[in-house]
Amino acid sequence: MIFQMYTEGNEGVLLGVQGIADKLTAMNVLSYGDKVESVGKKRGTGVWTPGQVYPILKRETYIGVWWAYQWKMVKDPLTRRKHRVKRPRNEWVGIPVPAIISEATWKAAQLRLAEGRQMSKRNNSRHQYLMARRMTCAHCGYRIQGRPCWTKGKVYLYYHCNGKCRSITDGKCDLPSYPVEAVDNLIWQWVRDLFQDMEKMDQGLEQIQQNTEGKCKALYARLEAIDKLREDNTRRDDMLLDLYLDKAISKEKLQARREQYEKADAELLAEREDILKQIDHTKLTDQQIRTIKQLAAVIGPGLEKADLDFALRQQFIRELRVTAKLAVEDGERIIYVQCIIPDSETRLSIDSATS
Numbered sequence: 001m002i003f004q005m006y007t008e009g010n011e012g013v014l015l016g017v018q019g020i021a022d023k024l025t026a027m028n029v030l031s032y033g034d035k036v037e038s039v040g041k042k043r044g045t046g047v048w049t050p051g052q053v054y055p056i057l058k059r060e061t062y063i064g065v066w067w068a069y070q071w072k073m074v075k076d077p078l079t080r081r082k083h084r085v086k087r088p089r090n091e092w093v094g095i096p097v098p099a100i101i102s103e104a105t106w107k108a109a110q111l112r113l114a115e116g117r118q119m120s121k122r123n124n125s126r127h128q129y130l131m132a133r134r135m136t137c138a139h140c141g142y143r144i145q146g147r148p149c150w151t152k153g154k155v156y157l158y159y160h161c162n163g164k165c166r167s168i169t170d171g172k173c174d175l176p177s178y179p180v181e182a183v184d185n186l187i188w189q190w191v192r193d194l195f196q197d198m199e200k201m202d203q204g205l206e207q208i209q210q211n212t213e214g215k216c217k218a219l220y221a222r223l224e225a226i227d228k229l230r231e232d233n234t235r236r237d238d239m240l241l242d243l244y245l246d247k248a249i250s251k252e253k254l255q256a257r258r259e260q261y262e263k264a265d266a267e268l269l270a271e272r273e274d275i276l277k278q279i280d281h282t283k284l285t286d287q288q289i290r291t292i293k294q295l296a297a298v299i300g301p302g303l304e305k306a307d308l309d310f311a312l313r314q315q316f317i318r319e320l321r322v323t324a325k326l327a328v329e330d331g332e333r334i335i336y337v338q339c340i341i342p343d344s345e346t347r348l349s350i351d352s353a354t355s
């Protein structure tokens with residue numbers, strides 16, 4: 001049905017991805033997320049978005065091929081975390097499955113999708129959003145989206161909260177729009193200030209590193225203490241058993257005491273695990289700091305170049321993992337920006353900063 005709407009139209013009207021989403025919502029068709037409980041949903045039951053329609057149109061499973069081995073897990077050498085990446089297409093393995101639609105219909109849909117992609121490519125290169133896909137709304141939690149807005153033949157770029165989109169939420173979010181240029185400039189200036197003053201940043205990182213070292217030491221000390229307490233408990237338990245075997249205490253007393261020890265031991269064990277986790281986390285921070293120091297050495301000299309080069313700026317923003325939350329406080333539009341540097345969150349106001 002979705003393919004038909006996309007390639008042949010619905011009641012004589014050729015529908016786009018958004019149109020199909022609206023139509024499915026109007027028809028109250030249940031999506032995959034409505035049927036499976038484990039899928040986290042922000043939207044109401046039966047509400048469709050373009051993001052759900054689009055993958056359906058692209059899926060080859062419907063013409064009888066299911067591609068296995070599309071993804072693999074790789075370890076990031078910097079963070080040592082595993083993440084999923086798409087394999088090159090020639091590594092995929094096609095598995096035949098029953099076809100639901102004809103190949104011709106599928107091809108027609110792909111052709112239309114390719115045309116759409118061409119369009120959006122043109123649009124994207126014309127409208128540059130430094131912080132696209134890197135911001136969320138502090139009021140409703142939805143993503144912030146960059147969108148052009150035409151007024152009297154001129155185009156203005158704005159960041160909008162997705163929660164304002166009428167097809168997604170019932171309760172509209174009241175976050176105002178933020179001009180892209182002001183937001184991007186403010187955030188870029190923040191990154192620049194942060195990384196330009198290398199000496200200051202080195203000092204800051206040094207301080208964090210010392211703090212984590214101190215914290216680690218304290219955690220190891222507590223770990224040692226816990227292990228000693230647990231040993232003491234085991235020894236006392238053994239002594240208790242000896243007393244019982246010597247008939248110095250009753251079986252009831254032995255059991256009551258043993259229960260006490262076991263309970264104490266379980267608590268100590270839980271704390272031990274918690275501390276191990278904290279140590280892991282602290283060590284990770286330490287690793288991050290080393291990564292940042294390496295980055296800073298490379299980035300420092302490149303910043304001025306990036307002032308003139310949007311792609312380079314975007315790369316820095318990505319590598320430094322700059323993200324932001326938008327909020328309105330006392331009538332002022334506020335940006336909470338942070339990056340890879342621990343505790344880097346900063347409150348910026350676009351209303352007082354723009355001159």
Ligand SMILES: [Zn+2]
Binds near residue numbers: 139163164173174
């Ligand atoms: Zn919002």
